[in-house]
Amino acid sequence: MKEKGSFEIWRSDNVLSASVTGLWNGSVAARYRSEFIKHASMLLHDRWAHIVYLDNxxxxxxxxxxxxxxxxxxxxxxxxxxxxxxxxxxxLKEYQLNKMLVSESNKFELRHFNSIEEAIDWLHDEEFEVRYPEQKVARRFA
Structure with missing residues (x-):
């Protein structure tokens, strides 16, 4: 299957962010896993958070x-x-994400949000500093 999906991953302090788009196949998922681990490996010394933008x-x-x-x-x-x-x-999105990510053995808390603001507020409550220039966040949802 031809790749039609893409992603962007970036880090700010102890928060790893990602924006994912399109239809994913195994090749895109494998590249994402590799890039995610490469970026996250810089955060392993302490607790860290992940925020992913999935609208696209x-x-x-x-x-x-x-x-x-x-x-x-x-x-x-x-x-x-x-x-x-x-x-x-x-x-459908929620079903596939839950099928892949929800597990009783998870040590991390996973939550869904309808807006960026709600997600950032929750991460702030959990003591993670999430700072994004508005234009960078807006570009993720363009």
Whole structure:
């Protein structure tokens, strides 16, 4: 299958952010896992958070599921404290994300938010400093 999905990952202090777009296949998911771990490896000395912007993510083929489950397991074992998913309500998206990420063995807290502001407020409450220039955040949802 031809790649139609993409992503961008960036770090600010102890928060790893990502913006994902398009339809993902196994190849895109594998590249995401590799880049995510590379960026997150700089944060492992302390608890850290992850915020991901998913409004422009279409969904993924079944082959992404074990790859993303593996990434969630890695996060679980490497001090991830909070994960915030930001996207407008979508039952199919929620189903696939929960299938890949929700586990009773998770040590990190995973929450869904409809707005960036709600996600940032929650991360601030959890003592994570999230600072984004407005134009950078706006570009993620363009």
């Amino acid at each position: 993510w279409v969904l993924g083929t079944p082959e992404i599921e074990p790859i993303i489950k593996d990434l969630a397991h890695w996060c679980n074992n490497n001090n991830l404290a909070c994960a915030a998913h930001v996207y407008s309500r979508n039952m």
